[in-house]
Amino acid sequence: MPRKSVPLRIDPAVYNAIAAWANQEMRSVNAQIEVMLRENLRKAGRLPKDTGEIPKRGRPKNPKSQT
Template sequence: MPDRKKVLLRLDPAVHDALARWAGQELRSTNAQIEFLLRRALDDAGRMPKEAGVIPRRGRPRRSRPEEDDSAEEPRDGGTPGPAEE
């Protein structure tokens, strides 16, 4: 992955606090929230560069779902089969 640019950003403390709260609610860092919002603004304005990469996913990888096997499925009502169902 290419190196990421480091930028010093000066914000009003109230704006930073609001961004930090919003980021926390969306389970992002404040930095990731700022990048997310800047990318959305660029995209909405039609100014997103074609060569811009995707935002890298951070954190633990998602667990893959085990393949579903219909043969091992329990009865849907959760009970055991009755005499007519045997």
């Protein structure tokens, strides 16, 4: 399923706190926000069972180069 793009308005101090946390976890800010959202949905019992994994970082492997 294609990923959904969502614009987000956020307080700069909150963004900076998330960015610092993301840096410590070696994630992008976008990935950190998704991790935070998923964790809270899971804790609230609201994460859909068919939710896929967060995509791995970096470029996908080129199947042609694996010969």
